[in-house]
Structures are given as structure tokens and as C-alpha cells.
Amino acid sequence: MPRTPLLTDLTARARTTAHTRARTSPCPCGATTTLTDRPDGTVVRHEDTVAKAHAPHTDPTHLTARLTTADHLPGILLPPLDPTPLRLHDRLVTCWPYGTPVDPEDPDAAPWEAAATLLAHLHRTPPPTPLPPMRGPLKAVRAITRLRAAGPHPAAAPVLRAWTSLPAWARAESPQPDTTTLCHGDLHLGQLVRHPATDGPWLLIDVDDLGVGVPGWDLARPAAWYACGLLPPDEWTRFLTAYRAAGGPAVPATGDPWPALDVPARALTVQTAALSIVKAVTAGRPLDEVEQAVVDACDRMGSVPPELTPGFAK
Template identity: 45%
Template sequence: MRHAGGGDPTVDHIVLKATRVLVVRVGDVVVKAHEADTDEAALKARLSVELPAGLMLRALSVDRVGGRIVTVWPAGTPLTPDDLDDAPWEEAGELLAELHRQPVPDGVPMMGGPERVTRAVARLEPDDLPRRAYTTLNLNQRRRVLTHGDWHLGQLLRHDGAWTLIDPDDLGWGDPAWDLARPAAWFANGLMDPAGWDRLTRSYLRAGGTAMSGDDMWRELDGPARALTVQLAAVAVANAREDGVPLDDAAAALMSSCERILTAPPLS
């Protein structure tokens, strides 16, 4: 397969991800085969969103190969586990704030965050704790802001000497607090260093981010953080069941939070 990156497709490749999505680095580009049931029209609408240079990596090409949508991207340098002790939280906050200031284009779908929660819970048994906690959530979007839809540290890439956002598969309109929901859930569950959380939120607010207020950020973050806690717990339970292994300590912390979600009313 020839691609728009100008690299040689015969060079050695490195498999970066092999789940329902296949991601392979080939020379100077990364090739991504999307899930078989991907909504092609919605993905193309997301990929066509015009953003300021350097804010989010743009696809080099979009094709259909063997019944699946395949996109090709410039290769960059992702974060590694060694980077997490000093993760680029300030840069992340600035990038998210800039994204949330962009206008919402006509025709772009709703961001994919709530659908991800629902898909994760669908893998569970009816009496599983995260599934019961799911029934208490409000997944409605109260605001119409351009959001990433699935943001975490893995969505940062160093390209041309600067950090940029990647993976617009869930880009769309919605409540910008959802882009901070995963780190908020990590922090609330004791899985994220408070110093990192402080660096991220201070940077976001300094850069003009509007997902939350500086005086009481949990008023906006509580609902999305609950949803991401349920999602992460659901994935942990489903994966452990499929692999025949017990839950690890991080999953146990998420399960404890699901217990609290069932009994504690939301803040808003």
C-alpha cells in the first residue's frame, strides 16, 4: 500500500497497538486501521475540522482498505513510562484550553466520551458494581464546546519539536469538562500525583480554559469524573474476567469509588 507520507512501505514496521484498532509505524508515518464498525461519515467530519497549526496532528490520507477505514499520520515521539515522573502537564493544559476556544464547526458530531462509557459498561453482567453505578450517571452534554472526547496523556505527541494533540476519533461538540474527566477521576481515586493535577489545572486555567471555574472546579468536573471512574472500572472488570485474573490495586480503588457513586448524590 502506497501512502501520502512519502516513506517506503517495505521498511520494517513496529506494531504500536493491536486490539480492535491496529496501529503500525512504518518508516516516517503511522498507519491506523480503525474499528470495523467505525462511522465513516462521522470520522471524516472530525478529520476535516480546521484547527490552528500545531494544535492537533492532521491525517496525511484517509482510505478504505479491506473493508476498514485506514488513516496515515506523521510519526512523532510519544510519551513513555519514563516520562511520567515529569509529564508535560503544563503543555497539556495549554493545548486543551486552546482547543476549547475554537469554534464548533457545522456538521461535526457530538464528542464520543459518553458513548465510550456506555460501550465499556455493555461488556459487564447486570449485577456488576460499575454497571449499577452507571445507572446513576447523567451523560447529557450541558455545553456545546469543541472537545477532544477521549483525552489522556497518551493523546500527546512530540512532533517538530513541540507537543501536539493526536487522535481526533472522538472530536466533537460537548462539555469541555469531559476532556479533564480522566485525570480528574485518577486524582479523585488517588491514582494521580496531586502535584501533577495541580500543574494541569493551573496551566489550563491560566491559558483561558473554560471547562471549570477556579473557585470550585468540582462543580463542573464531578459528573464527568464519575462517568470516567465507571468507565475505567468497567474496563478493568471486563478485562480481568476475560483474562481470568484478579483485579489489581488500581481497579480495586475504582471499585471502591463506584460504591461511593451509588450512595453519594452528584454535586450538580
């Protein structure tokens, strides 16, 4: 596949930044790797530097506020090399130090405790600068929009029913109930790296969805996986216990966490199911076992009237 002008120039930016940090002249030497090349974000790495072209139409004021927050919280979030984004091919671009990601081939080494502890510290930290709302619900809306655009599919109906059972704030149709708590907005294990590589402390990355909102959203993906039977109970317990031990405010310190997690977990289940169907349609294949499990969970959710579910709010 031919390289786009954006990818070519983003690679050049990563090389220049890497060699500036190393105090050497820019040159094409050293391996450059494309980590992600999608319409909503392109990421390349050269040596110890990562350059990211953010999604088109990213708000520069919001992104700058998010970068400033990461710059002020170096023990929680990976700080950018420069808290001011630049423009490249009409895309906002940021540069970051490289960190070692979670190894997807070694699930037993998944840093659940580290992820939970970082989230708890993030949720307990006052935002160092005014921030927009956390973008988690908007990502769920985008998933539903893609599902509807993908065309008819037999698994879509239960997902859309489950979507309509969610309260308005979880569908980004009204403000979130919490407007002060600092949240990541898209927490999963791919959002952690060790920095300095390869044995530094774990830090959270990707500030595109960072903002103020409902902290339970950051716990919702592992909670949803656990509820769907996709995350072993001991791993969920490790995560929840570590979050509580670090004083995380999203759930009570003891007792049942689900009244606080129910709506976010249902929303993430719907989002995951919608994207699973889109991927299957795009690839022209049936749903796999995991994808069918989240669709089945949506089917169960949609059968319960929303006013009878825990955490229901208009």
C-alpha cells in the first residue's frame, strides 16, 4: 500500500524530533515503525520518539488542555514532549517519548493493579486546567452511528434496543452527572506503557478522550468483560481491589460496586457489540464467539425496562 503524504511527513517529524532529543543531526537512519494508521489517528515511532496525527477536526483548544493536564501529572499520565500541538496536513500532531506497551501475548502479566491504581490517582486529582467533558459517551455514540451505517444485520436489533435502554447522559444526549472528576475516557490495557522503557513505572497514555465526567466509565470496560464472562473473576477482583485500596472514588470503598458501574458497563458493552458487528460486516464474516457473547449480553440488557435497572437516571 502506498504511503500517504501525511504518513511520510509524520515519519519525518518523528525522526527530526528523535534526533533533536539525541542532539544529533536529522537523518533517515534507524528503524521507523507505523504503530497505527487509521482515519481517526496515525501513530509512528522512530527510536525513542512517537509522533501522533490526531483525528481530523480535533479541537485545538481541547487538545491543548489535555496535553497541559498530562504535562502536569507526570506520575499518572505520560507527559508529551511539547504540550503545544503543531499542524501537519491539516491535522494536529503531537510528539511523545516511547514507552513499552503491555504484551498482548502474555495475558498473565496484565498490569491490572497498576491500571487500577493509576485510575484511582487520576480520579482523585483535581484537573490542573479547565477541561471539556470526558469523551467516553461520544465514542459510544460514534460506534452506534457506524453500526447503523453498516446496513442491516441480524445482530444489530438487540444492540440498538440495549442502546435505547441507557440513560440520556450515557448516550451523550445530556450532561454527565459528574462534571468535576478527572477521567481518562477510554481505559483499556493498551493505554498503559512503561516509561522509561523497558522497566520504568506504568503510566497512562492517549489523552484524546481525557476530561471531566463519571469516573465509573473508566472502570466500565473490565467490568463489562467480567459481566460478559470474558474476564476471569480473579482478574476483575484484582482490578477492583487495587482501585479501592488506592482510594478510587468511582465505587464505594466496600460493598456492591455495581450500582455505580451498571450504566457505564452497559454502555461499553453496547459500544463493543456495535463495533464487533461493524468489523464482521466489513470483513464479510460471521461473528466470532467473543463478539457473539457481547451481542448476547446486549440482548439480555434490552429485555429489562430501564427504570428497573440499577443506576437508572434520566
